[in-house]
Amino acid sequence: MPVTDFTVKEKYRYQNGFDCYHETEAIAGALPVGQNSPQKPPYGLYAEKLSGTAFTAPRHENRQTWLYRITPACSLSPFRLEEDRKTAADAFVEKSFHYLPDQFRWDPFPAPTTPTDFVGGLQQVAGAGDPTLKQGLGIFVYAANTSMDVRSAFYSSDGDLLIVPQDGALDIRTELGWMLVRPLEICVIPRGIRFQVLMLGDSNAVVRGYMLELYQGHFQLPELGPIGSNGLANARDFQIPVAAFDDDDDKKSTATQDGSSYVIRTKVNHRVYRAVQPHTPFDVVAWHGNYYPYKYDLGRFNVIGTISFDHPDPSIFTVLTAPSEHVGTAVADFVIFPPRWLVGENTFRPPWYHRNTMSEYMGLLTGAYDAKKAGAGGFVPGGGSLHNTMSGHGPDGPSCEAARNEPQPQQPAKVGAGSCAFMFETCLMLGVTDWALKATQSSEEGSPSVLQHDYVTHSWGKLPRFWQRPEGAGSADSHLLKE
Ligand SMILES: [Fe+2]
Missing domain, CATH: 2.60.120.10 (Jelly Rolls)
Structure with missing residues (x-):
C-alpha cells in the first residue's frame, strides 16, 4: 500500500482534494443555501469572509473561504508587541541575514530544556525577501515540549506555513478544523488562519521539525507536462479538515471555564504581537471555500x-x-x-x-x-x-x-x-x-557548535582523483590557433 504505516493512528475525518472547493458543517444546516451573507445566517451565526487572494484575482488563482462562526475575528483587544523572550520574537526580529557563498551543514538543533510550545520553539535558519512586500520566504526549525495553551491561538500575517514534522506528531486545531500531522506527513496552514499546536501522549516528549513560511502566493501542485494527468502528488490525496467548533457556553468545551481571556498571537513582519479576546477563536461551525489548511502523507507520493x-x-x-x-x-x-x-x-x-x-x-x-x-x-x-x-x-x-x-x-x-x-x-x-x-x-558553556x-x-576535501590522461593526448596550448 502506498500509504505510510504511522505509529500514531489517525483520529480525525477529512475532506479530500487539493485546490478543490469544499464545504463542511459541524451542525447540519449551518451553511446558508444559495447565498453567502444572508440577513441572519442560520443559528444566529456571523458570516465572515477570509480571502487568500485579491478579490479580483483570476478565477484559477482566486482563493477565499466563508466562515460561519459564533463571534467574528475582529472582536479582540489591540495588539501589543510580544516581549516574552521565550517566544519566537527574537528569531523573527532577526532580519540581518548573512549572505555567504559557503556550503553549510548542521547537526540537529538543540531541544528545549524549559517548557516551550510550538511558537516559542520556532527559530529562523535562513530566508530571503520581505514579508511587507509579500516577496520571498523564511526557513525555520522548531522544537517544542509543551502544548500551546488551549486558550491561545497563533496565525502568521507574513505568509503560508508549510510544516514538516521530523520527530513527534502534532495535533493541530485550526479555525477550520483539526489535523493530526505526523512525521512523514506535511501540512500547510495559509496566512491568517488561526491555529493551536498540541502535543500527543507523553507531556515530556520533544517534537521537532522544519517549517517554510511563504511570503508570496500559495503552494500549487507542479505541472506534470509529458508525465500526463497523474503522478507525483495526486490531488485526491490531500486531506482538508472538517468543521469543528468550541462553544464558550458549553461546559464540555475543551477550553476551561475560568473566565480568563483567550490569547491571540500573530507574526507580522518578523515580530510577534499579542491580543486578548473573551471568546474562543475556534468557534467556526461551518465553512465553504478553497482557502483552507491541508495535510498530505508523503508515502502517497508517486x-x-x-x-x-x-x-x-x-x-x-x-x-x-x-x-x-x-x-x-x-x-x-x-x-x-x-x-x-x-x-x-x-x-x-x-x-x-x-x-x-x-x-x-x-x-x-x-x-x-x-x-x-x-x-x-x-x-x-x-x-x-x-x-x-x-x-x-x-x-x-x-x-x-x-x-x-x-x-x-x-x-x-x-x-x-x-x-x-x-x-x-x-x-x-x-x-x-x-x-x-x-x-x-x-x-552549557563550551558546548560544541x-x-x-x-x-x-x-x-x-579528499575527493578521489580518477583522471587518467591518455598517453600523448592534448597539450597545454591546444586552445591556441596554430600557424
Ligand atoms: Fe543540490
Whole structure:
C-alpha cells in the first residue's frame, strides 16, 4: 500500500482534494443555501469572509473561504508587541541575514530544556525577501515540549506555513478544523488562519521539525507536462479538515471555564504581537471555500524516475511548488527524496555534482540519505544543509567512489528504504541567521557548535582523483590557433 504505516493512528475525518472547493458543517444546516451573507445566517451565526487572494484575482488563482462562526475575528483587544523572550520574537526580529557563498551543514538543533510550545520553539535558519512586500520566504526549525495553551491561538500575517514534522506528531486545531500531522506527513496552514499546536501522549516528549513560511502566493501542485494527468502528488490525496467548533457556553468545551481571556498571537513582519479576546477563536461551525489548511502523507507520493539511463533533474520529486512571476521558476519548491527503485544502467546513480542558480536547504526526516554518509558528523535526521545559489556540492567522497564502482551491469536497487530527505528550494539567494551560525548543542558553556565546520573538508576535501590522461593526448596550448 502506498500509504505510510504511522505509529500514531489517525483520529480525525477529512475532506479530500487539493485546490478543490469544499464545504463542511459541524451542525447540519449551518451553511446558508444559495447565498453567502444572508440577513441572519442560520443559528444566529456571523458570516465572515477570509480571502487568500485579491478579490479580483483570476478565477484559477482566486482563493477565499466563508466562515460561519459564533463571534467574528475582529472582536479582540489591540495588539501589543510580544516581549516574552521565550517566544519566537527574537528569531523573527532577526532580519540581518548573512549572505555567504559557503556550503553549510548542521547537526540537529538543540531541544528545549524549559517548557516551550510550538511558537516559542520556532527559530529562523535562513530566508530571503520581505514579508511587507509579500516577496520571498523564511526557513525555520522548531522544537517544542509543551502544548500551546488551549486558550491561545497563533496565525502568521507574513505568509503560508508549510510544516514538516521530523520527530513527534502534532495535533493541530485550526479555525477550520483539526489535523493530526505526523512525521512523514506535511501540512500547510495559509496566512491568517488561526491555529493551536498540541502535543500527543507523553507531556515530556520533544517534537521537532522544519517549517517554510511563504511570503508570496500559495503552494500549487507542479505541472506534470509529458508525465500526463497523474503522478507525483495526486490531488485526491490531500486531506482538508472538517468543521469543528468550541462553544464558550458549553461546559464540555475543551477550553476551561475560568473566565480568563483567550490569547491571540500573530507574526507580522518578523515580530510577534499579542491580543486578548473573551471568546474562543475556534468557534467556526461551518465553512465553504478553497482557502483552507491541508495535510498530505508523503508515502502517497508517486515517484517518477529513469528506466533507461541518467536520472532526471530532482524537480521530478516536487510535491508542492510556489511559482514566482517567471513561469517554471519557484519562490519555493518542496521536494522529497523518498524510498524508490533505481534501475538506470551505466549511470552514476547518486545526485551528480552541481552548482545551481536555485538555493537548496535540505533536511532529513528519517533514515539515511543516499548521497551523504550517515551517523555522527554526517547528515542526520533533524539536521540540515544549505547550498546557496551557485555553491558547488554533490556526493561525498565515499558515496561517489561506491557509485562509480558499482559492478556492471548495474542491478536494480532500492534506495532510501526507511528514509526520507527533503529540500526547500528557491530561486532567491538565501541569507543565514546569526542564530543558525552560532547555535550550540546545549546551553552549557563550551558546548560544541551545531554548525559542522568540517562539512566541506569531510565531504569533498579528499575527493578521489580518477583522471587518467591518455598517453600523448592534448597539450597545454591546444586552445591556441596554430600557424
Ligand atoms: Fe543540490
